[in-house]
Amino acid sequence: MSIASRGVYIGPPRLKTAIHAMVWLAKSGSMVSSGLIASQVDSHATFIRRVMQSLNSAGIVESKGGREGGYFLKKPSTEITLGDIYEAINNDPNDVKGNEKVGEQLSVECDQPEKRLDGEQLDVELEQILQQAELNTIEYLRNYTIAELVDRVRFF
Template sequence: MSQSKRGNQIGPPRFVIAVHVLIWLAKSGGLLSSATIAGQVNSHATFLRRVLATLVQSGFVEAREGRDGGYSLSMPAGSITLADVYLAVKMEPCEGTEEMSCSGEEGAGIQLDQALEQIMNAADLRTVEYLKQYSIADLTETIDF
């Protein structure tokens, strides 16, 4: 029986951490500090704060400041799909990249960039459609803490 290794994770790191955070918040049923979350999801504090900020901006998580503050889900775990999370944390392309070739060439380089972009956009659409089938609640039910 083979075990999955976290080093071989699939998907962007922000997505993986965001899903872990949402599962921990769903399981806790209450408020968790960023220090508690960081310990549970095994993430660097700065990276985690960026992910948490995105989850708050997206409306999945509520943040309370102060000594007794922390983070909690702002909606039921069953209403948050993995597609929602994926789209929320997906990195935006760098400014101007749609106009420039990565290779710095014209002609063939631009054509290759355009072809790869079409393929990656199609793959991204399929990924989102597939992830719509699963919610945070689905994963929460399958994991023993």
């Protein structure tokens, strides 16, 4: 199985949808409704509005309410990187995320009963590794703009 056929999932699940929406907005060059964006990126308008809210909060898009409203790019697509979109989607303060402590109750039985896995320490170490991976991902994504994707993608 090749890597391309598996699909790659990095970042929040909404990231690909957000990038698709941004490419579509850049290609259209005008204000586009959430319903039209949803139909172009094969999603639901309500979900698109939530994604676009994150992008709006980050200053990447602007929205106009009402019957004739929609979304448009707040700055040129040549200045919007995939890293910007990643950060907007991942850091939205309005997005509710679970904060459960996964490793809190984690323990491993060993031959010696006094040895146990410190779940809290594991969480701290893993969090540091994942934060660095995220920083590396964002830095890499900053090498690509929405304009570049528009140029690379075929529209029909």
